[in-house]
Amino acid sequence: MAFFFKKPQHASPPHGRTGILLLNLGTPDDTSYLAVRRYLSEFLSDRRVIESSPLIWQPILQGIILTKRPFASGANYARIWDREENASPLRVYTQRQAEKLRLRLKADGVPVEWGMRYGRPSVAQAVESLMDQGCDRIVSIPLYPQYSSATTATANDQLFRALMKLRKQPAVLTVPSFPDHPAFVRALETSVLKTLESLSFKPQRIVASFHGLPKVCIEKGDSYQDECVRTIAALRQALGLSEEQMPLTFQSRFGPLEWIQPYTAPYVSALPKQGITKIAVIMPGFMADCIETLDEIGNELREEFMEAGGEEFALVPCLNDSDESVDLLEALSRTALRGFGVA
Numbered sequence: 004m005a006f007f008f009k010k011p012q013h014a015s016p017p018h019g020r021t022g023i024l025l026l027n028l029g030t031p032d033d034t035s036y037l038a039v040r041r042y043l044s045e046f047l048s049d050r051r052v053i054e055s056s057p058l059i060w061q062p063i064l065q066g067i068i069l070t071k072r073p074f075a076s077g078a079n080y081a082r083i084w085d086r087e088e089n090a091s092p093l094r095v096y097t098q099r100q101a102e103k104l105r106l107r108l109k110a111d112g113v114p115v116e117w118g119m120r121y122g123r124p125s126v127a128q129a130v131e132s133l134m135d136q137g138c139d140r141i142v143s144i145p146l147y148p149q150y151s152s153a154t155t156a157t158a159n160d161q162l163f164r165a166l167m168k169l170r171k172q173p174a175v176l177t178v179p180s181f182p183d184h185p186a187f188v189r190a191l192e193t194s195v196l197k198t199l200e201s202l203s204f205k206p207q208r209i210v211a212s213f214h215g216l217p218k219v220c221i222e223k224g225d226s227y228q229d230e231c232v233r234t235i236a237a238l239r240q241a242l243g244l245s246e247e248q249m250p251l252t253f254q255s256r257f258g259p260l261e262w263i264q265p266y267t268a269p270y271v272s273a274l275p276k277q278g279i280t281k282i283a284v285i286m287p288g289f290m291a292d293c294i295e296t297l298d299e300i301g302n303e304l305r306e307e308f309m310e311a312g313g314e315e316f317a318l319v320p321c322l323n324d325s326d327e328s329v330d331l332l333e334a335l336s337r338t339a340l341r342g343f344g345v346a
């Protein structure tokens with residue numbers, strides 16, 4: 004609430020600035036039980052993520068899930084931790100994306116900040132920082148190529164929650180998902196071509212793995228699955244690949260519900276029996292490498308594939324802070340800035 008009482012440094016600027024806010028999911032501060040527990044508790048208490056009644060869900064979450072899972076997840080985070088930066092890869096790449104975008108927009112006088120839906124830096128801190136730089140207009144870019152209530156919508160919710168505490172609010176423009184934006188497809192295409200060039204083998208399949216979602220979310224009207232299909236259709240077309248050469252799968256089931264299918268792990272483990280022993284995996288639902296891509300796919304899925312008779316397994320890295328990724332962020336920013344009347 005302190006934020007509510009903070010006197011704006013630029014109460015009524017005659018010519019306020021427009022700033023860019025990059026929003027990502029969030030990640031633990033370190034790999035300890037307590038840090039992972041804090042993160043998972045905030046994440047899994049979000050009713051956009053777990054839609055069950057809190058009366059039923061909170062005892063299960065606080066009493067069962069959060070007693071064990073932080074140990075296992077902490078060990079998984081430890082395997083992928085960026086030791087140089089002493090941070091989770093998701094945080095490292097999100098920060099670098101913001102820094103590189105900041106350089107691209109510097110000459111236009113457009114500040115760039117980044118915030119996390121769960122954890123630090125908070126969305127409120129990022130908004131405050133933009134306002135302290137004289138922004139009375141904010142372009143917010145949720146870093147999810149495909150829309151979902153559990154990602155894009157909750158990032159927007161958190162932004163508006165931060166604005167609820169402000170006496171003088173900035174105007175806000177939220178950028179929609181961009182499943183087949185030409186700059187996104189170009190960035191994915193480049194990352195595939197670069198990876199293929201670097202490999203000593205030719206993958207028989209490039210399996211696309213998106214984060215999953217409970218099936219009931221789609222039945223209730225979430226456009227996520229359709230948008231994943233749009234991404235993969237555009238990428239196949241750019242690379243001249245068929246559905247068979249680049250199949251679409253979904254990873255990361257959580258809880259007892261049925262999730263959207265086909266599930267990545269059983270799909271990939273069945274490939275060696277069909278004579279497919281050399282594969283690459285691309286994860287076009289993630290703008291940055293994280294525990295889902297580096298550990299669940301890069302470590303766990305690789306092991307399962309090899310145990311099932313696989314011979315070669317490669318990861319196509321996420322877009323991270325590549326030039327093409329920043330091209331995409333710059334294109335999204337400039338389109339939105341024009342929408343705000345900023346040239």
Ligand SMILES: C=CC1=C(C)c2cc3[nH]c(cc4nc(cc5[nH]c(cc1n2)c(C)c5CCC(=O)O)C(CCC(=O)O)=C4C)c(C)c3C=C
Nearest residue numbers: 028029030031052076093151153154214257288293294295
């Ligand atoms: C990219 C889109 C994502 C969707 C859609 C999504 C839905 C979703 N996720 C969970 C549960 C978990 N997700 C976890 C990690 C995680 N999820 C995403 C993205 C999406 N989630 C990312 C980028 C990450 C990685 C964060 C990082 O720090 O690297 C986890 C934690 C992982 C763990 O404990 O091992 C959980 C749990 C649900 C239930 C859900 C849809 C309802």
Ligand SMILES: [Fe+2]
Nearest residue numbers: 214215255295
């Ligand atoms: Fe998730």
Ligand SMILES: [Fe+2]
Nearest residue numbers: 254255295299
């Ligand atoms: Fe997962």
